[in-house]
Amino acid sequence: MSRRGLRTTTILVFMVVSVVTVILCCCIFLFLNRYRSAMVHSARTSSAQAVSQVSNTVSDYLGDMKQAMELVEQSMPESLDRRDELMSTFLKFRPDVVAVTSYSSEGALLDCWSLDREPRAHILKNLSFDLERARRTASPYMTAPHVVTMFESYYPWVVTMTEPLSGQGGGAAWVSLDLSFSGISSYINNISIGQRGYCFLMDRTGNIVYHPQQQLLHAGLKSENTETLSALADGSYADDTVIYCLASVEGSDWRVVGVSYVDELVNRGVREMIRLSAGLAVLVLAAALLTSWLLSWQLSRPLRGLASAMGRFETDADHFTYCPVRGTREVQELSSSFGHMVLRIQQLMSTVRQEEINLRKTELKALQAQINPHFLYNTLDSIAWMCEQGRSADAVKMIHALARLFRISISRGHELIPIAKEIEHAENYLEIQKYRYKNQFTYTFHVDPGCLDYYCNKITLQPIIENAIMHGLDLLVEEGHIDVCVVQDGEDILFSVEDDGVGMSREQAEAILRQDAQDRTGIGMKNVNDRLQIYFGRQYGLRVSSELDIGTRVEIRMPKIREAGDYETK
Numbered sequence: 001m002s003r004r005g006l007r008t009t010t011i012l013v014f015m016v017v018s019v020v021t022v023i024l025c026c027c028i029f030l031f032l033n034r035y036r037s038a039m040v041h042s043a044r045t046s047s048a049q050a051v052s053q054v055s056n057t058v059s060d061y062l063g064d065m066k067q068a069m070e071l072v073e074q075s076m077p078e079s080l081d082r083r084d085e086l087m088s089t090f091l092k093f094r095p096d097v098v099a100v101t102s103y104s105s106e107g108a109l110l111d112c113w114s115l116d117r118e119p120r121a122h123i124l125k126n127l128s129f130d131l132e133r134a135r136r137t138a139s140p141y142m143t144a145p146h147v148v149t150m151f152e153s154y155y156p157w158v159v160t161m162t163e164p165l166s167g168q169g170g171g172a173a174w175v176s177l178d179l180s181f182s183g184i185s186s187y188i189n190n191i192s193i194g195q196r197g198y199c200f201l202m203d204r205t206g207n208i209v210y211h212p213q214q215q216l217l218h219a220g221l222k223s224e225n226t227e228t229l230s231a232l233a234d235g236s237y238a239d240d241t242v243i244y245c246l247a248s249v250e251g252s253d254w255r256v257v258g259v260s261y262v263d264e265l266v267n268r269g270v271r272e273m274i275r276l277s278a279g280l281a282v283l284v285l286a287a288a289l290l291t292s293w294l295l296s297w298q299l300s301r302p303l304r305g306l307a308s309a310m311g312r313f314e315t316d317a318d319h320f321t322y323c324p325v326r327g328t329r330e331v332q333e334l335s336s337s338f339g340h341m342v343l344r345i346q347q348l349m350s351t352v353r354q355e356e357i358n359l360r361k362t363e364l365k366a367l368q369a370q371i372n373p374h375f376l377y378n379t380l381d382s383i384a385w386m387c388e389q390g391r392s393a394d395a396v397k398m399i400h401a402l403a404r405l406f407r408i409s410i411s412r413g414h415e416l417i418p419i420a421k422e423i424e425h426a427e428n429y430l431e432i433q434k435y436r437y438k439n440q441f442t443y444t445f446h447v448d449p450g451c452l453d454y455y456c457n458k459i460t461l462q463p464i465i466e467n468a469i470m471h472g473l474d475l476l477v478e479e480g481h482i483d484v485c486v487v488q489d490g491e492d493i494l495f496s497v498e499d500d501g502v503g504m505s506r507e508q509a510e511a512i513l514r515q516d517a518q519d520r521t522g523i524g525m526k527n528v529n530d531r532l533q534i535y536f537g538r539q540y541g542l543r544v545s546s547e548l549d550i551g552t553r554v555e556i557r558m559p560k561i562r563e564a565g566d567y568e569t570k
Helices: 003-075 080-093 131-136 182-190 214-218 226-230 267-315 329-388 392-413 419-436 461-473 506-512 523-536
Strands: 097-103 109-113 157-164 174-180 198-203 208-210 235-238 242-248 254-261 416-418 441-447 455-457 480-489 492-499 541-547 551-559
Touching (some): 003 157, 003 174, 003 182, 003 198, 003 242, 131 157, 182 208, 198 226, 208 214, 267 329, 329 392, 329 419, 392 419, 416 419, 419 455, 419 461, 419 480, 461 492, 461 551, 506 541
Antiparallel strands (some): 097 109, 097 174, 198 208, 198 254, 235 242, 242 254, 416 455, 492 551, 541 551
16 A cells, blocks of 8 residues: 555544544533533532521521520529529530620629639720620620630630610629630531532621631631622522522521532532543444554554654653654654654753753842841831830840841851851841830740751741741730740751740641742741752751641751751752
C-alpha cells in the first residue's frame, strides 16, 4: 500500500470514528443535563430538610428558655431569703443558665444570681441588658448571642432574655436570664450539608445572629449576602454554584439559612453518571475502533517508538540521547521536530538552573525588604505617640533600643546570623513594645544554651512576636504574657512563640500563611515562612496552632546551621 493510500485510509477511519463520537456526545450531553436537573432538585430537598431540622431545634431551644424565664418570674415576688434559695435551687438544676439578674427602673443592677460567681466590682459594660431597649419594649425581648462581661476571668457565650416586671418583682423593674449558647452553637456547627455546606442564623432584617465562621466574618475573610437573603421568603433557591435554604424559627424573628454547594452535592452524582455513560460510549466505539485498528496498526509502530522516546526523555531529560524514528513522511517530520525540541529543552534547562540560583537570592532580598519598613513604621508611630504624650524620656529610650535593634537586623548584609543575636534582636523589640503597651503584657525567654552558636535567618522572631502583641494581647482586658522558647529537636532548631491572648479559629490560623501581599494582617508571618522555605525547603517554616480565648502558639522549624557560608553561597 502506498503512502497516499495509507493517508487516505487513516482519514476515512478518523471521519467514521469522529461522526460516531459526535452523536454519542450529543446524546450523553442531553441525558446528563436532565440528570443534573433531577440531582439539583434532590439536593434542594435534602438541604431543606437539614434547615428544617435546625429550625425546629432552635425553636425548642427558645421555648425552653421561655419556660426557664417563667420559673424565674414566679420567684421574684418572694422574700429576699426565699428568692435567693429558689434561685440557688434553680441554677443547680439548670447548669445551662449562666446568670439571672434583676434591674431597677433606672437600669441599675440589683441582684445577680450565678453559681459560685460574683459580678465585678466595676462593670464597664453589661452586654446582657440594654436600658433603652428595655424601656422601649413593653414585652419580653431577646438579644443576639454575646459574651458575658460581668464576671472576672469568665466569659461565656450566651443569649439573654429580658422580661419586664409589673410591680411584683420585689422592687425590680426587669429581670434577665443569660442562657448558655454553647449547646445550640455546637449543634449548628455540627450541621453539615455535604462536606462544605453549613447553616447560620439571622434576623428578619438581615443581621447575622450566629455564624459558625463568625471570626472569618469579623476579619473580613468571608461575607454573606444577607441583604438579598432577608428579602427572600422561606424555601429553597439555587444558582449555578450555591443552594440557599431559608426557614423561620417559630416564636422569634430569627431565620435559619442553609448554604450548600452544587459542585459537591450535585456534581458528584453527575460524575458517577458520566463514568457510566463513558463506559457505554466505550462499548459503542469499540466496534468502530476495532476496524480502524486493523487498518492502522502498521502505522502505529513508528509512533510507539516515538512515544517511547518521549517517555524516556520525560523520565531523564538530562541524560537523554535521541535516535531518529523511521516511518512515513509525516512520522519522520515529527521525529525530526522532536529531536530539535529535545536539544532546545536541554539547553533551556541548563539556563534555568543558573537563573533559579540568581532568582532565589533576589527573592530573599525582596522578602527581607518587606519587613523592615513595616516594623520601622510601627515603631516610629509609637515614638511619635510618646512625644505627643510628653513622654520624651521613654521616647529617647525607644530610639536607643531601635538603634540597637537595627544594628543587628542589618548584620553587614548577611541573611544568617547567630541565634544569640536573633534572641538579642527579639529582646530589643520587646523592650520597645513594652513602652507602647505599658502594663499590658509580660514576657519570658527559655533558650537552650546549646542553640546559641547555631545560625538562623535574621528577623525571624520579631514578626511573630509583633503579631502576638497586635492580634492576640492588644485585645485582652487583663495583662497578657508571651513565652519565647528555643530548643534543639534532633537535627533541627525549634523556635516557639506562645501567648495567652484571644486566640483564633482553626480556619483563621490556617489562612495566616496564605495571606495576600495586599493584606497587611499576618504579612510578617507569611514573610518569615516564605523566607525559610526559599532558604531551606518546604519541610521547614511555620506552623500555627490556636484556640479561641486560650491563646496562640507559633512554631518555627529550621535546620541546624553551624556555618553561615554553607547556605549563603548556594
